[in-house]
Amino acid sequence: MRAEAELRTAGGPELGTLANAASHHEALTLPAQDRDWLVDALRRMVLIRAAEERIGDMVAAGRIRCPCHLAIGQEAVAVGVARHLRPSDRTFGAHRSHAHYLALGGSVRRLMAEVLGKDTGVSRGMGGSMHLTDPEHGLVGTVPIVAATIPIAVGAALAARMDGRGDIAVSFFGDGATEEGGFHESMNMAATHRLPVLFVCENNLFSSHLHISLRQPKDSTARYAEAHRIPAWRVDGNDVVAVAEAAGEAITAMRTGSGPAYLEAVTYRWRGHVGPREDEDVGVKRKDDLQLWKRRDPVRRLHEALVAAGDLDPGALERFEAEARSEVAAAWAQAEADPFPAPEALLGRVYGGGRA
Amino acid sequence: MRAEAELRTAGGPELGTLANAASHHEALTLPAQDRDWLVDALRRMVLIRAAEERIGDMVAAGRIRCPCHLAIGQEAVAVGVARHLRPSDRTFGAHRSHAHYLALGGSVRRLMAEVLGKDTGVSRGMGGSMHLTDPEHGLVGTVPIVAATIPIAVGAALAARMDGRGDIAVSFFGDGATEEGGFHESMNMAATHRLPVLFVCENNLFSSHLHISLRQPKDSTARYAEAHRIPAWRVDGNDVVAVAEAAGEAITAMRTGSGPAYLEAVTYRWRGHVGPREDEDVGVKRKDDLQLWKRRDPVRRLHEALVAAGDLDPGALERFEAEARSEVAAAWAQAEADPFPAPEALLGRVYGGGRA
Amino acid sequence: MTVTGYGQAIRDGFEYLLSTRREVFTIGQGLWSPWYVGNSMTNLDVQFGRDRVIDTPVSELATTGAGLGAALCGYRPVVIHPRIDFMLLAVDQIVTQAAKWRYMFGGSVNVPLTVRGIINRGGEQGAQHSQALHAWFAHIPGLRVVMPATAKDARDLLIAAVLCDDPVLYIDDRWLYGLEEELGPPVELDLRREGPKRVREGSDITLVGAGHAAWLCVEAARHLAEDRIMADVIDVRVLNPLDARLIADSVRRTGRLLAVDGGWTTCGFAAEIVARVAETVPPSAMKAPPRRLTLPDAPAPTSGPLEKNYYLSVSDVAAAARQVTGSRGDAWE
Amino acid sequence: MTVTGYGQAIRDGFEYLLSTRREVFTIGQGLWSPWYVGNSMTNLDVQFGRDRVIDTPVSELATTGAGLGAALCGYRPVVIHPRIDFMLLAVDQIVTQAAKWRYMFGGSVNVPLTVRGIINRGGEQGAQHSQALHAWFAHIPGLRVVMPATAKDARDLLIAAVLCDDPVLYIDDRWLYGLEEELGPPVELDLRREGPKRVREGSDITLVGAGHAAWLCVEAARHLAEDRIMADVIDVRVLNPLDARLIADSVRRTGRLLAVDGGWTTCGFAAEIVARVAETVPPSAMKAPPRRLTLPDAPAPTSGPLEKNYYLSVSDVAAAARQVTGSRGDAWE
Numbered sequence A, B: 001m002r003a004e005a006e007l008r009t010a011g012g013p014e015l016g017t018l019a020n021a022a023s024h025h026e027a028l029t030l031p032a033q034d035r036d037w038l039v040d041a042l043r044r045m046v047l048i049r050a051a052e053e054r055i056g057d058m059v060a061a062g063r064i065r066c067p068c069h070l071a072i073g074q075e076a077v078a079v080g081v082a083r084h085l086r087p088s089d090r091t092f093g094a095h096r097s098h099a100h101y102l103a104l105g106g107s108v109r110r111l112m113a114e115v116l117g118k119d120t121g122v123s124r125g126m127g128g129s130m131h132l133t134d135p136e137h138g139l140v141g142t143v144p145i146v147a148a149t150i151p152i153a154v155g156a157a158l159a160a161r162m163d164g165r166g167d168i169a170v171s172f173f174g175d176g177a178t179e180e181g182g183f184h185e186s187m188n189m190a191a192t193h194r195l196p197v198l199f200v201c202e203n204n205l206f207s208s209h210l211h212i213s214l215r216q217p218k219d220s221t222a223r224y225a226e227a228h229r230i231p232a233w234r235v236d237g238n239d240v241v242a243v244a245e246a247a248g249e250a251i252t253a254m255r256t257g258s259g260p261a262y263l264e265a266v267t268y269r270w271r272g273h274v275g276p277r278e279d280e281d282v283g284v285k286r287k288d289d290l291q292l293w294k295r296r297d298p299v300r301r302l303h304e305a306l307v308a309a310g311d312l313d314p315g316a317l318e319r320f321e322a323e324a325r326s327e328v329a330a331a332w333a334q335a336e337a338d339p340f341p342a343p344e345a346l347l348g349r350v351y352g353g354g355r356a
Numbered sequence C, D: 001m002t003v004t005g006y007g008q009a010i011r012d013g014f015e016y017l018l019s020t021r022r023e024v025f026t027i028g029q030g031l032w033s034p035w036y037v038g039n040s041m042t043n044l045d046v047q048f049g050r051d052r053v054i055d056t057p058v059s060e061l062a063t064t065g066a067g068l069g070a071a072l073c074g075y076r077p078v079v080i081h082p083r084i085d086f087m088l089l090a091v092d093q094i095v096t097q098a099a100k101w102r103y104m105f106g107g108s109v110n111v112p113l114t115v116r117g118i119i120n121r122g123g124e125q126g127a128q129h130s131q132a133l134h135a136w137f138a139h140i141p142g143l144r145v146v147m148p149a150t151a152k153d154a155r156d157l158l159i160a161a162v163l164c165d166d167p168v169l170y171i172d173d174r175w176l177y178g179l180e181e182e183l184g185p186p187v188e189l190d191l192r193r194e195g196p197k198r199v200r201e202g203s204d205i206t207l208v209g210a211g212h213a214a215w216l217c218v219e220a221a222r223h224l225a226e227d228r229i230m231a232d233v234i235d236v237r238v239l240n241p242l243d244a245r246l247i248a249d250s251v252r253r254t255g256r257l258l259a260v261d262g263g264w265t266t267c268g269f270a271a272e273i274v275a276r277v278a279e280t281v282p283p284s285a286m287k288a289p290p291r292r293l294t295l296p297d298a299p300a301p302t303s304g305p306l307e308k309n310y311y312l313s314v315s316d317v318a319a320a321a322r323q324v325t326g327s328r329g330d331a332w333e
């Protein structure tokens, strides 16, 4: 659904039921085709969750020390968008990007190695959870300075247009990032030069401890895309079908020169801002909402739909979860056995071609 | 006229005739009351123009060395807004702020002294044309870093609200300033905390050499206010009556706690970005447009209206101009005779209470 | 006298200011959070109300500009940046605006703005959650820069900063929050009269540091004393404007200088200390080359073993000091 | 060989890069303007098209980030900031992003981004149109910083910067645009092999400067020669990473150092020069205290007479050099 229409309706929280924890608990409505991908999507989401749950446990156990921001509950956004991306596209994320990395096809082992600071990690142990890269799958980089990768993604879109191969750039960021000036500068630049960049706002209604109602006049961020005259889609971020559909429309148009697009996916994080705890004590009525949001589970809702449609049996989800957990366990074991970077790495990785 | 309505009309340049150099050449439509003020407004605009023409001449003659950005042609915006301000309000400007300073009641002599770098200048010769202050009349400061005073004005509005006397803050800036991230951060902060700040965008369609069509997807900046759900007015910036009316509505509401407001005044500068030349060679079809814009003269249109209404005789404008020119000449002579700051000023004005 | 930690002492400073000055308020990210800025502002919003303890959107530039605007209109705001790294988005407002407004407008405009930037590093947070750029800000005329190294200074320099009519950058370090001290009641210092302090007497070497580095120097001095190396330790406290006389006098006596700093080397704060000494202390007085101990010339890594080598420890300082005291004149070659 | 000015030489560098490398483009404010960046990019948009010479909205942060993004995707962009003062709005992208991306992602990511920041001051422009903060950027590991002082370097160091796989901050100075020189064809230098250069031989005093300050040193040396004071002049050229050996060697011979810099004193670039010398040159070799000549500790004023005293002139440098050479050992006290 395009956002302009909604934006015309004045006053009140603008996200309507999308922001209402008590809504959208039902099974997804599936498209006729695409069933194989939907099963893959379910497996992928299950793998992401298993990996993040493992990371959460290991943080709790003190075996991971770097700050880890978990996207448990938000898996459908990354997986839905990734549906339409190819390795030559350029994707960027932020501090909460394990899901983006894994949705694009990143290796669980190299993620585990990275959060452990191992030389086999995606960033060779130099960046940890908040600094992931995987060029091979199109993930250029994720960094924790809020909104920092948004203008960088715009530059990647400029490069993509110069390359002329129909590639696009994707920028994943949160609702808090829309409060940074750089986000607005980036949208104006993308709109003015009609650059192929998809702005994906994962609006989980919180920036750290603050609910969006304490930070912005309205709860929808698509307002800003509208101001910059960038076409915007707003969807249930816990509905992988809706996310994939909207992303598909936007990306198809972008590849043929329609300029930037904006996708607002409304979702919720099940864990605290950082770390494994659920932080029920933090933020506006989080305790009550969290329980309801867990019933808007993107994984369960997809599985139920696939069962109802006869594509999966009721036990499939548990099987997938078991498989995912063992894959993750194996990756973890390998990563723990991996070596740390050599001491020379401290000064040897600052400049190109060794230290000049 | 509120902007929301217009924003709903999709596509095309959004300013319509407001941005059309060939329109709005006719005499102003005057309100029934307020005639005394309108005559004052005419005198004030004439004085501003005379002062800026003098400054331009002196720059050309090499007797003023600091960069001077002239607002000749834009006088109605400053004068129309000032109509509703009181000394306890807090006003901020930018690099092109001679008109703001004079509209608020600033002394011509102290302005001349400032651009000459004299100790009697408004900033004691430390700031020149781009750094004006006049607390006595509510002008806190003007600085040339584009958009820098916008968040500062928001802070002044925060102070005004804490003071609880119904004072407001006013931020004058140009269309180019709306491309700075700080502008958007400021609007969100003002909207979220419902602060009494009036954002006045003097949209003269240019940022230095670049027409707005080369910098933004649409030519109206009220789009951004709409996104932040800040009520916006859009007017002919060369119509002092329209400016004063819109500012009046906005400010009256703000003084009683309605939160921020946005006023977009569409206008045009007759001189180059900096200095006295007309820069007909610079920018998109400036040469043709400039001649037409001069026929949308805010001064002539007001005078004609007052003559038609029988409030002034046809010779009044020339009389006012002659008076203004001699006032300016006297101020200039005094300023030229004034002393420069003493050498100790170089290090003596850095910290409070002398050099700590 | 009660035993108070550095983090709590900062909160005491805020409590004192908010209770005694109605023109004081504080604004920044995390002020309504139970953990965002450690224990340094816990429940101030409950105690003084959310109108005076204001949490904000993720907008460092506008938040800082708003603080400046209020400071120009009669208030004494404290703008909080939970990390120096985030504060960089507001550099224009701090350096090109706040530090220059008095001067640009003739010298009589007061700018009683305090910006609090917290150094928050380590714990494998990595390069973007690690920077200590006090040298940058000490470089800027018009901006006062303070770095408390003790619980008492954490409280009293905060009060002094807020009561000062010039913009002040107050930099505290999360690594010091546990540091405890017996504190009497708060005092109102005139920041213009404050400067470096000798915190330990010694005749063999001069150790100089600011903030956490000053603490490292004090701890190292204890170890050195065990080997009969008596260090004269100077806690810089006020980095700009810098009064280096105490430091030069000390080096004249000890003939040896170790400038310790938690920032990088090139154009860092330790460079300024070495330069001031070189300009004013006669070579005849020098028994060994002046030495800097700073971060390696690299961003902060996350990997545990690398991170451990990256940041300075008490033993690093002690070892460097032993080298300097052990070295002979030919150490220059 | 043709006589070329510094501003024109920069344009020659762009022309060379844009003609020989399709992955090079440039983006920033004023690139479609006849006067915005002096004569250093005139009509490049006409010559190479507005797709490769891109003018931008007033959005320093996004413009710089966009350059970085393109650099990460196979291009070699040059981001233009017509004034260092404006560039400060993009400090996060330069310092916390560009300078750290290689390191944060394991060391193998190339970041061939050049950011060009122009020092544009004087002419009564005042405090916000005056800053030269090269010391800030020289403080940042991962960021290479160059300041050309001659027309040849203006062209060839620009080319070297753009061809380098690390982020480079290239700082040119409008006060040098008129400087003329006979130039041969452009050369492709490996920036990793470039560093300070001795541009004049002398045995009485070492003068060190970067950019416009290097030019001041050369001019001052001419005047000094008339009084038989022979100055050894070092043009720093590459401020970070800094190789100070040439400077130390020179001071070992001359026994006197005057570090000249167009920035402020505290934690400025001259402090680094003095510190490097103090750390490595034995006091026995010093005939006089090392000396810094920098800007006064104040923002830039506009008033003509004050501004004249504010900025450094050739005669200021010559006078300071005479003082140093005239001073005796007791000058330290």
Ligand SMILES: Cc1ncc(C[n+]2csc(CCOP(=O)(O)OP(=O)(O)O)c2C)c(N)n1
Residues within 6 Å of the ligand: A095, A096, A144, A145, A146, A173, A174, A175, A176, A177, A178, A204, A206, A207, A208, A273, C029, C058, C086, C089
């Ligand atoms: C420039 C900057 N300011 C503040 C922070 C601290 N911070 C880290 S994550 C975060 C919340 C961001 O919220 P959002 O963008 O919605 O992402 P989410 O955590 O909800 O996924 C904040 C404020 C930061 N990392 N960078």
Ligand SMILES: Cc1ncc(C[n+]2csc(CCOP(=O)(O)OP(=O)(O)O)c2C)c(N)n1
Residues within 6 Å of the ligand: B095, B096, B144, B145, B146, B173, B174, B175, B176, B177, B178, B204, B206, B207, B208, B273, D029, D058, D060, D086, D089
């Ligand atoms: C941060 C910053 N970037 C760039 C500039 C250079 N500059 C000075 S004025 C100006 C144009 C601003 O246009 P606008 O805001 O529309 O004001 P106008 O000149 O039209 O009155 C620019 C880009 C600056 N002064 N500050």
Ligand SMILES: [Mg+2]
Residues within 6 Å of the ligand: A174, A175, A176, A202, A203, A204, A205, A206, A207, A208
């Ligand atoms: Mg969020």
Ligand SMILES: [Mg+2]
Residues within 6 Å of the ligand: B174, B175, B176, B202, B203, B204, B205, B206, B207, B208
């Ligand atoms: Mg304009």
